[in-house]
Amino acid sequence: MPSACNVVVLISGSGSNLQALIDSTRASEQPARICAVISNRADAYGLERAQAAGIATRVLDHKAFEGRDAFDAALIEAIDAFAPQLVVLAGFMRILTPGFVRHYAGRLLNIHPSLLPKYKGLHTHQRALEAGDREHGCSVHFVTEELDGGPLVVQAVIPVQTDDSAASLAQRVHEQEHLIYPLAVRWFAEGRLHLGEHGAMLDGQPLPSTGHLFRT
Template identity: 80%
Template structure:
């Protein structure tokens, strides 16, 4: 596991599980491309089949994204294509949305714009705050991200020319709907 933040909780979780960890501080590099080149070198040393972004709040360079094309996934706290970027829970509440959720997608050069794999939707409650909504969405993230990783590991999920494919069939533009 590689993090650009030494205080990332995932580092402790990985260490507790016996997973090797590394910290690569982006501040020590002249630019994004130099950081991403070193990140690629360190990731490739492990020859991963899949690169999973979690809490990685930096925009990756086009070269990085192309290098891992079809094997780079991310989770985003909204029902994409709604609310790309930051402050998704606040934006959903301000818009008066009746449902909100999270999405797993293949990463492309478009920020939060890659083909969707799976989405989990939850109802927005009348008394929700950005924090309460975030907490309930976070529960769903812990369900759908491992699901997408499992599908990939089993050879069921791949990125095809027409978008995300599950069991040889194109997924809908909204990804596989996940309901609890």
């Protein structure tokens, strides 16, 4: 295994999870190295975060391509130019084609703002409140062809307060995202985490269906 695990991060927006990953990779014992940040939006603030950290950036405007397949083919070419061992989705607001997902099988991670398999898709915080859930949180998972459906790596669980709004819940979930995403990336970079035939594996042992759980 190389001394550093090269990572490409895909973003569409402000890049708060990207910043948490940048901060974590500055630690001397962190084996992950973000070699590039790629966005489908030229105005994504996360690009400025990357540039401030001296990380290479690329922009691929999805509207310039004839459909998802053409965009994803170009995206694969852009990513592979950096020869990453891991690709990390950090608020990348694109539904990926099966061909893209297969190309990066076992080395593609995503974070989702709910306790998967609950609340796949959007508006997760409001949906948790409307359901009267007592707990909410976020999940890191390997990406498969099923939207928000890949094997879970780690989840952070927080209590839902009686006075929570979707905004307050989102803020507290974001704080947990910034803890568990760097952790999952570090596990992968250290060679401890991989996708096995039957799901996510940590230190050679299958993770439970919930992934590794952290409660606050």
